[in-house]
Amino acid sequence: MPAIPRPRFRLSWFFAFIATVLLGVLLVISGLAGAGIVNDALGHEPVGTGNVPRAVLEGGAVVDAAHTPVSSRSVPEGTIALTFDDGPDPRWTPEVLAVLRKHGVRATFFVVGSRATSHPELIRAIHQSGSELAHHTFTHANPVEMPLWQLDLELDQTQLAISGAAGVTSYLFRPPFSSMAASIDDLGYRTVQEAAARGYLSVFSDTDSDDWGRPGVETIVRNSTPPAGEGAIVLMHDAGGDRSQTVAALDILIPSLKQQGYRFTTVTAAVGLPPANQPAPGDDRFAGGVLLGVVGVAIGVVTVLQWILLGVGILVVARLLLMVLVARRHARRVPGWSLLPAVTAPVSVIVPAFNEKANIEVAIRSIVASTHPIEVIVVDDGSTDGTAELVEALDLPGVRVVRQANGGKAAALNAGVRHARHDLIVMVDGDTIFESETVGRLVRPFADPEVGAVAGNVKIANRATFLTRLQHIEYVVGFNIDRRAHDVTGSMPTIPGAAGAFHRAALTDAGGVSRETLAEDTDLTIAIGRAGWRMVYAADAVAWTEAPTSVRQLRQQRFRWTYGTMQAIWKHRRAILQRGAAGRIGRFGLLHVIAFQILLPVTAPLIDVFLVYGLFFLNPVTTLVLWLSVLGIQTAGAAYAFHLDGESKRVLWMMPAQQLVYRQLMYVVLGQSLGAAASGIRVRWQQMRRTGALEAMARRADTTVQDPESTVESNLVSDVDSPVPAPAAGVPGDSPARRAG
Structure with missing residues (x-):
């Protein structure tokens, strides 16, 4: 009879519980005293x-x-x-x-x-x-x-x-x-x-x-x-x-x-x-x-928290200004790309894959269906689920499989760059699918010789659950707005691994993809910026990715992101004091990340803490009105972000849950990351368990397109505001995928 696994006692959770109880006691004491x-x-x-x-x-x-x-x-x-x-x-x-x-x-x-x-x-x-x-x-x-x-x-x-x-x-x-x-x-x-x-x-x-x-x-x-x-x-x-x-x-x-x-x-x-x-x-x-x-x-503790809350309010207002002013300015600049000469040079698309069998087929098919001339290099990083064999069995033209022993995502990307034939390189995760125009739109800014990297617009494909809808809001309101602001200020700190384009010369100047941090995309992006290259955001280059569907998976993913981002910031900390391009990405990019991805998330729960505090110990009506006002401001900003991204605003009814539930989860993740960073422990890269949601959605989308008279709406149609592209029908397959390496 197999042994029943004993639940693991996590000391960090114990201390977090004690700290929460202690803070609650101090708040009650202060509330009674005042x-x-x-x-x-x-x-x-x-x-x-x-x-x-x-x-x-x-x-x-x-x-x-x-x-x-x-x-x-x-x-x-x-x-x-x-x-x-x-x-x-x-x-x-x-x-x-x-x-x-x-x-x-x-x-x-x-x-x-x-x-x-x-x-x-x-x-x-x-x-x-x-x-x-x-x-x-x-x-x-x-x-x-x-x-x-x-x-x-x-x-x-x-x-x-x-x-x-x-x-x-x-x-x-x-x-x-x-x-x-x-x-x-x-x-x-x-x-x-x-x-x-x-x-x-x-x-x-x-x-x-x-x-x-x-x-x-x-x-x-x-x-x-x-x-x-x-x-x-x-x-x-x-x-x-x-x-x-x-x-x-x-x-x-x-x-x-x-x-x-x-x-x-x-x-x-x-x-x-x-x-x-x-x-x-x-x-x-x-x-x-x-x-x-x-x-x-x-x-004393409550007084300090009140000052911090004031800082949170300032950050919230600053973020709203970024949405209304800087992001709007970026949206007006986007049509300017069409005035540049067309980029027709072929592109090498690199797909690092480790146990991506659930989604790899639909991902590769979507890339092959690109309207831009491409080659596809799938780097199998020691998969044990038959990912490489599946790609080879697809028998798609222009697709090569490179096998290597498991060395991590950075090693896989560097291997892909070495095997790439072209100078324009697109990197895409194995859980991501492209629209047919995505590659062309990603590389279009390279018509400007100063551009070294381009960030794509990554969207959540599986929006059918409570948790994934909250992530959808975060992607649109958080990541995409940030990238618009960074584009305008010339301080892009992250080209997303799910959809990013690079000039080979920029990758060379940055020393390739580093294995020193868990956020290899952020590390690489900052290095490219410090080397003097311009980085931009192509909002119309849309990619669809599978979001974590469980709290545990989401926590693991965001812990890796957050911890890796902290590593990258620490690694490139000297950029804050440098001049030129390095100083620009340091003072604007890194400080922006510190302010809005670290300080604001770690302090934002104070808004909810003081909501409870005010309901019990202050004027409850005034407290509730103030909290609802903050929520209203954030919802208005979110609505504008959704407008810029061309997304339906129906999901914004979940904004209270975004503030009361999702924010607290991210707070826990950030707290764990800060604790790990402070203790100096090494954190391993964690693989998210794939569910094959992308393939299922693409098939439903394909069925909907082929049967327009169908009265049965798929989850894709009802839950996703923009359609995920179906795999191209009749993709040529008369030559086998070649193995290299």
Whole structure:
């Protein structure tokens, strides 16, 4: 019985999982610490007061429910205890403290724990000023809606925040969304009891300034002034919005009440209680310090991510400008090729093949059907699936098979160049089919003697699945737009291996196809550009390729591409500082690749990360509108790219999936590539498993052409916007394919 293979444990995936979880935790911590304060007026709907003792409803603002009978304390006549809720705030708390210091007044600050962890220096400033620190929960959530475990957590974390920042504890607590003691209902009193069971006195107010609504300085002063001679705990705010009116009113209120004979003090001093702030135990100070450190790291990480997100936005806008301006300019230049002298020189088409049996027949037949004079050299790189035998059995004219031991794609291409009879050379992958005019259109730019290489327009043929349609969008919006931009700026970094044309002299100047990187096409292209040759993009030279149909195959393919591109960039890094043609491809081509193929993909998921972050911790409506706006801009750019490429825009309904699904997959691939590059490991070339999709599609296309009355639409017709050429009917086959090598 064969052994059951054990699943492999991938350390990289483990670390990626840990990093993702850690980032999620930091985002949650930062979100809680920076959450906005909701208006205190938006409390719960009042219920009955049957369970609230008369001593509370008719008593003072400081309620002690820890003892029986329940009691309350009132502020004596001529005494004012100023209290400030919802802080600290980096803008307004210092201004409030400055006014208090100016008039020699202490107050009591009911701080929100999350804000205390964000601004521990302000907690220390409040304590050092002589004012009191008190609790206002950790997240400013409504206590009446909390389960007991959450209230415990809210109080404990706020206590730790105060202990870590100022080294003291506090036993005073004011429930958010509360007002005067006379307004306590059964739900509110339950919170008072639960807080009392944990050692807290609940503090309400006698006078509400209503400064939250910013009614004007005079109104705030009037609201904060108690009836003549009566003592009061005055409710004000030092955070939660623009508190400029509060600061201005405070500067008027204090001297005004002092002139009336009032004295100002803290809540505990006003009602004859021990100071609220006592030295915190060592364990609490340590735990509080850890809490502050974790929150500080979380806020720092999110701040950095926000700056990176700004950079992502700049790159997105820059890419849109490339689409609208540079790519449009290229599209207008394309007809200019027809003004050049016709290129009639014969072409050598090289097809490197390793286990390409599934698609090689349709690929070779499509090339042989070219309207341009050609020879075809199939270099079998040690195939084990009978690829060479199949090509020989086709018995097609002008087709030669070169066999060699497996040495990799670069070695196969170099072998093909050595056997090529002509100076114009087209390289095409074994999973790619040409239209009849493709070769002629590829070599047409060689009428300009400065042109050394030409990139073809590679399209996805098998667009029938979700994954391949997403790749179709990527090819049109990403690769083809990039090539248009590189053509205009003279900085082409990649002539695609699936469809590229080269002048033999350019290949010689570049030293042939290098085996030093996994992206031999990018490596070769940069070398040709550095040698001073011009490289262009022929958008009308269309080639059709088979895209990976599984996530695993796609990941393997893109990992090789990405890792190889990084290798090529590193190999040619000095081009960035060179002059002339080398400097142009370095500063425009390589930096473009770094910006839009590395930096943008690796950072673009932040758009989606902050979508989730904003829905939970920011304004969800604003967040969603911004995210949809970015998606709309990208979709508009994609629509323009599809217009330039002559593609149907029906598939663009999948743009949200392109952003939410495909982008994340590419992010994983890029992360793996960066990890591999950083670790210095060697990566092997990986062969994609072929499905024969090209042959099946070409046959269906041939059937459709021969039977125009057929009412059965093939997948090719329904899923591919431009027709894949059928193999030419009646291709001559009266002479065998010759073997060489």
